[in-house]
Amino acid sequence: MALLTFKKGVHPHDHKELSKESPIQRFPAPKTVYIPVCQHLGSPSQPVVAKGDRVKKGTLIAKVTGFVSANVHSSVSGTVKDIVDIPTVFGNRAPAVVIENDGLDEKDYLSPLNSEDRAVLIERIKECGLVGMGGATFPTQVKLSPPPDKKIDILIINGAECEPYLTSDYRLMLESPESVIEGARIFLKILGAQKGYIGIEANKQDVYEKMDAILKDNSVLKAVLLKTKYPQGAEKQLIYAVTKRKVPAGGLPMDVGVVVQNSATAVAAYEAVKAGKPLFERIVTVSGSGINKPANLLVSTGTLVKDVIEHCGGLTEEAAKVILGGPMMGISVAELDIPVTKGTSGIVVLTDKEVQKEEYEACIRCGKCVDACPMNLSPFHYIALGEVKQYIECEKWRVMDCMECGSCAYVCPAKRPIVQFVKIAKQKVLAEIRRRGAK
Ligand code: SF4
Ligand code: SF4
Missing domain, CATH: 3.10.20.600 (Ubiquitin-like (UB roll))
Structure with a gap:
């Protein structure tokens, strides 16, 4: 089976073997x-x-x-x-x-909810304090409420868990696949989306097989297998891998008719609706x-x-x-x-x-960071400009499109801490944009 994926990215050792066999314990x-x-x-x-x-x-x-x-x-x-x-x-x-x-x-x-009404379901998710549990922590009810002119036809449940070491989503999907699927059904209902995909990296083949078996007769929701590559679980990369739609620079998934929710958030939605938890x-x-x-x-x-x-x-x-x-x-x-x-x-x-040591070396212009960047940026500029305090210049090099995934720093042979400079550059550029707006 062809594995779905995005362009560029990196292949760090996943180290998941350390914890993947450990069942969830309270x-x-x-x-x-x-x-x-x-x-x-x-x-x-x-x-x-x-x-x-x-x-x-x-x-x-x-x-x-x-x-x-x-x-x-x-x-x-x-x-x-x-x-x-x-x-x-x-x-x-x-x-x-x-x-x-x-x-x-x-x-x-709260009392268990038995409603298919979109507004009632969103209100329940809001009441229960749901946020994106992949780490982004964006309030879930907001993501499920796109403006009326943004029609959503595809939901993607993010089961990639592409960060090395982490296996919490893996164990959750393996131990409670039905809860993930029920959560996805709630999101589909709220969004009015016609199609849903549960994206799972190939290093979680057992989860994929389980989900696929449960969903074999389901015409709306489908499990899909993704190539094990970092950052496969980043929203824009995941959307491209599954749908081949490209979220425009500065845009949001809803601009291409897609909403992405993490698998743990799907389970939280199911528990909020079914059990009022x-x-x-x-x-x-x-x-x-x-x-x-x-x-x-x-x-x-x-x-x-x-x-x-x-x-x-x-x-x-x-x-x-x-x-x-x-x-x-x-x-x-x-x-x-x-x-x-x-x-x-x-x-x-x-x-x-x-742990990477503090010292780093001069850029050798090898271009590896460019080859790795999934956002098609030129990461070496950010650190070079930062070193001479020319942070504002980074705007021209689309620093605001950087998602701080760290792929560039990971491959850099000079161990240059590119993301640290990106974070500073973004703050300075944002301040400059506000200053221009205030004029
Ligand atoms: S951290 Fe930013 S610049 Fe570096 S690879 Fe990721 S998106 Fe590209
Ligand atoms: S990978 Fe490192 S050394 Fe190579 S061009 Fe990028 S910043 Fe320079």
């Missing part, structure tokens, strides 16, 4: 959880509980504040102790609701040579990363770098007193040998 909810009121892209939610309030698993603790925002719910039953600023994955501090777990495990779910826990892959016992754990949001690591036998002596997410696009964290959130797909610990 991580016991800790005595205290620290639940950030903003776990999504968009405006922070507003706390609706106060010190001393009693909550249950699923109780709303912070409410949406704008169009692009998401509700936040308690992941334990217990008592609100405080609302304090805690460290976040981004290195700053932000408000979190601190809840002492009473161990009673009482639930506060808000999103307050997620599967996290804990892996890497720097961790003693790699695992796939169902973790309550607000659980501290250090407790999850300890549960997995702690760090090895060689552990050097902890990354939340995968090694290509994840964020390296300096402290472990930060909580697992809706977007924490993995905790990956690399050893000294695997």
Whole structure:
């Protein structure tokens, strides 16, 4: 069978063997959880509980504040102790609701929903605080509400999980394929799309076979096999691989009639509709040579990363770098007193040998970064211009189209940290665009 794919990209070792055989296990909810009121892209939610309030698993603790925002719910039953600023994955501090777990495990779910009405289904997804669980954390109800002039005919469930080490989506799709499919049916209903595809990388052949067998008589939804290549799960690349449609520069998937949702988000949608369950826990892959016992754990949001690591036998002596997410696009964290959130797909610990050193060399003009870039950019310019503080010039070289996938840096023989310079360049270019707009 021909494998679907996109142009360019890279082939990093996937290291999935470390955790792929580990079935999902529930991580016991800790005595205290620290639940950030903003776990999504968009405006922070507003706390609706106060010190001393009693909550249950699923109780709303912070409410949406704008169009692009998401509700936040308690992941334990217990008592609100405080609302304090805690460290976040981004290195700053932000408000979190601190809840002492009473161990009673009482639930506060919504009623199961038995409706096919699009508006009712979207409202349920909003109420339950769903966000993109592949790491992007964009509020799901917004993605499911394209403007009327954007007709969606294709839904793609992203089961690529192309980041090395991560196997949380793999285990979820393998252990609960029906839930992924039911979630996809809900999205199809909401979008009014005629076709749905579940895109699965070829390194998850067993998942593909399972999905394919379940869907063999389904004329709307189909499992498709993708080439194992990075970044196969990036939205624009996935859309091209499955439909051969090209999202225009600066455009969105809806511009080509497509909506992409992660497989874990599909399961969350199914649980929100079928069981009235808000999103307050997620599967996290804990892996890497720097961790003693790699695992796939169902973790309550607000659980501290250090407790999850300890549960997995702690760090090895060689552990050097902890990354939340995968090694290509994840964020390296300096402290472990930060909580697992809706977007924490993995905790990956690399050893000294695997970590790239600070020093890098001059560009040798080999062009490998250009050959690897799936967005057809010229990545070497961004770092060359950044080194001489000419960040604004990067706009001409389409830096805003860069999705920070890291493919260019991965292949660079001079180990040039291109993405670090891209991040700075984007901030400077955005500021410049705003300045021009204000004139
Ligand atoms: S320039 Fe951006 S999009 Fe292109 S490979 Fe590098 S990080 Fe990825
Ligand atoms: S891969 Fe590295 S060394 Fe080669 S052209 Fe790109 S930035 Fe320069």
